[in-house]
Amino acid sequence: MPTRCTPWTVSELLAHVRVVIAWLPGMLAAPAPTRAEVSAVEYYRPDSRFAPNTNAARIAMAQDHAAEQLSGAALAKDFNVTWQQVDRLCQAEPEGRVVRTRYGDPMFLSEFLVTRVVEVAVHGLDLADALGREPWLTSKAADVVQDLLLGGPDGAALEKLGWGQLRFLHKATGREPITSEEALDVDRLDIRWLTLG
Known part of the structure; x- marks a missing residue:
């Protein structure tokens, strides 16, 4: 089914949400930067991360991940496994943990997680709308x-x-x-x- 996030379908949009959560294990495994320099608000600054070629790569990555799944049930299971793994990893981190995003931003893990809540919340609204359901936010x-x-x-x-x-x-x-x-x-x-x- 189509979503308002053109050109993504429902399965591709769920795959996108899974992909943006799945960055965390690698971020947590990498060495921590010495200090945080970017807040959650600053993370959303208009720079190359929202350039047309970056958006195209983001769209393709989600489409590819959705296409790799054998069914909608497999995609949902993969999403559940991913967020549960990320939840466990984040719970084990100390307060004040600093991570580096894929864009190079040194951020407190807590601030980066705010950006993930934005992704899940906002795209959850998109998914509910596409499925004709009441928002589950x-x-x-x-x-x-x-x-x-x-x-x-x-x-x-x-x-x-x-x-x-x-x-x-x-x-x-x-x-x-x-x-x-x-x-x-x-x-x-x-x-x-x-x-x-």
Whole structure:
């Protein structure tokens, strides 16, 4: 089935989420940088990581991974095995652990994991929509993404916009259009727009 993340199908989008989680074992096995220099917000800066050739490679990688699976059930099983392995590895790491991303960013593991929550949460919305299901986004994941976009817990901004949390996440990540009037309100509230591939 198609998704709003053209040209990915549902299986290819799930494969993408699996791929972005699967970077972690290699990152954790590598030597830790001496200090973190990039936050989760700075990770989403508009540079070569979102260039057309990088996006094309990201799309192809997910398509290739989906094509390697024998069925949708095999892809789902692979996803479950991957996130459970990554969860175990991350739980074993000390507080303050620094990792280097595939783009060379030295980040606290906790900050990099925020970026993975963004991937899982936002693409979870895409998958639910493509499948015609109610979003299964947890409140904790929604809070992590909201706090990243608002610079911390700020339910007042959503009240001023008149949006619920789910609608805010849809609009702030480009899943739902924003009117020119809403854009002015967003600017006044200093909401962060992340560069997303």
